[in-house]
Amino acid sequence: MKKIFSKWIDSYFSNEEVMLFFVLLAGALGVILYLGQPLTPVFISVILAFLMQGLIDWLQQRKVPHLASVLLVFLLFVGVLLSLLLFILPLAWKQSVNLFNELPRMVAEAKSVLLLLPQQYPEIFSEQQISQIIDMATAELSLLGQWVVTYSLNSITGIIALLIYLVLVPILVFFFLKDGGNLVRWWVSFLPQKKAMLTQVWNEMDQQIANYVRGKVIEILIVGSVTYVVFAFLGINYAALLGIMVGLSVLIPYIGAALVTLPVALIGFVQWGWTNEFWYLMLAYGIIQALDGNVLVPLLFSEAVNLHPVSIIIAVLVFGSIWGFWGVFFAIPLATLIKAILNAWPKTHALGASQSLE
Numbered sequence: 034m035k036k037i038f039s040k041w042i043d044s045y046f047s048n049e050e051v052m053l054f055f056v057l058l059a060g061a062l063g064v065i066l067y068l069g070q071p072l073t074p075v076f077i078s079v080i081l082a083f084l085m086q087g088l089i090d091w092l093q094q095r096k097v098p099h100l101a102s103v104l105l106v107f108l109l110f111v112g113v114l115l116s117l118l119l120f121i122l123p124l125a126w127k128q129s130v131n132l133f134n135e136l137p138r139m140v141a142e143a144k145s146v147l148l149l150l151p152q153q154y155p156e157i158f159s160e161q162q163i164s165q166i167i168d169m170a171t172a173e174l175s176l177l178g179q180w181v182v183t184y185s186l187n188s189i190t191g192i193i194a195l196l197i198y199l200v201l202v203p204i205l206v207f208f209f210l211k212d213g214g215n216l217v218r219w220w221v222s223f224l225p226q227k228k229a230m231l232t233q234v235w236n237e238m239d240q241q242i243a244n245y246v247r248g249k250v251i252e253i254l255i256v257g258s259v260t261y262v263v264f265a266f267l268g269i270n271y272a273a274l275l276g277i278m279v280g281l282s283v284l285i286p287y288i289g290a291a292l293v294t295l296p297v298a299l300i301g302f303v304q305w306g307w308t309n310e311f312w313y314l315m316l317a318y319g320i321i322q323a324l325d326g327n328v329l330v331p332l333l334f335s336e337a338v339n340l341h342p343v344s345i346i347i348a349v350l351v352f353g354s355i356w357g358f359w360g361v362f363f364a365i366p367l368a369t370l371i372k373a374i375l376n377a378w379p380k381t382h383a384l385g386a387s388q389s390l391e
Contacts, residue, residue: 140170248333257277264276269300279318283325
C-alpha cells in the first residue's frame with residue numbers, strides 16, 4: 034500500500050509546475066480562510082472591478098482613452114450605488130419591517146386555513162399532522178424572532194462596518210479599475226517563466242468566469258426589475274421586497290426558484306385568498322420563471338460552462354456552506370475552476386489506461 038501511494042505521489046507531484054500550482058492554491062485558500070474577514074472590502078472591490086472591466090474594454094475598443102473609460106465607468110458605478118442606497122434599499126427595508134409586523138396576522142390566517150384541511154380532506158390530512166405542521170412553523174418563527182432581536186442589538190457594529198465599506202470599496206474599485214493591469218503584471222513577475230499549466234488554467238477560466246459573473250449580475254437586475262414591475266402592477270403587497278428575493282433567487286440554480294415560490298404564494302394567498310388575483314399572480318410568476326430559464330439564460334450564457342446539474346448543486350451546497358453568499362454566487366465559477374485544474378493536471382497514466390481499455 035505504501036509503495037502504491039508513493040508511486041502515485043511521484044507521478045503527480047514530481048512536476049515542479051504542479052507543486053507551484055498546489056502551493057498557490059493552498060496559499061489562496063489560507064488567505065481566504067484566515068484573512069477573509071479583514072480583507073472582505075478588498076475582495077468585494079476586486080469582484081466589482083472585475084464586473085466593470087468588460088465595459089472599460091468595450092469603451093477602449095471604441096478609441097476612448099483608458100483614464101476616460103475608467104472615469105466614465107466609475108461614475109456609472111457611483112450612480113448605481115447611490116440609487117441603491119437612497120431608493121431601493123430603504124424601500125425594501127420598510128417593506129421588510131411591515132412584513133415582520135404583519136407576520137402574526139399572516140400566521141393566524143394560515144393556521145385557520147390549515148385547521149380546515151382535516152375537515153375538508155379527512156382521507157389525506159389528520160388533525161395530528163396539522164398540529165405538528167403548526168408547531169414546527171411556530172418554532173421556526175420563534176427562531177426568526179430571536180435572530181431579529183440579535184441583529185438589532187448588533188446593528189451599531191453593522192452600521193459602522195457599512196460606513197467603512199462605503200468609503201473603502203469605491204476607492205479600491207477606482208484604483209483596481211485604473212491600475213488593475215499593472216497589478217496583475219506585478220504579481221505575475223514573481224512567478225517562474227515556465228508556467229504552462231497556470232497559463233492553460235487561466236486561459237480556460239478567464240473568459241468563462243467573466244461571462245458567467247457579468248451575465249449573472251445582468252440576470253439578477255433584469256429578473257428582479259421585471260418581477261417588481263409585474264407585482265406592483267398586480268397590486269401585491271411587498272412588491273419591492275419580493276422583486277429583490279426573486280432576483281437573488283437566480284443565484285442558486287434549480288433551488289432558488291423553488292424556495293422563493295413559497296413567500297410569493299403565501300403573501301398572495303394571505304392578501305387575496307383563493308381568488309382570481311391569486312392565480313393571476315402565480316401565472317405571472319410562472320411566466321417570469323419560464324422566460325428566465327428558456328430565453329434570458331440562453332442569451333446571457335451562450336458560452337455556458339459545461340457542468341452536470343448534480344455538480345452544480347453540490348458546488349452550491351459546499352461553497353455556500355463555506356463562504357455564505359459569495360460562496361453561492363461563485364459556486365459555478367469555482368466548480369469550473371476545479372474542472373479546469375483537473376483538465377490541466379498531468380495525467381501520466383491516461384494513455385496507458387486508454388490503450389488497455391481498447
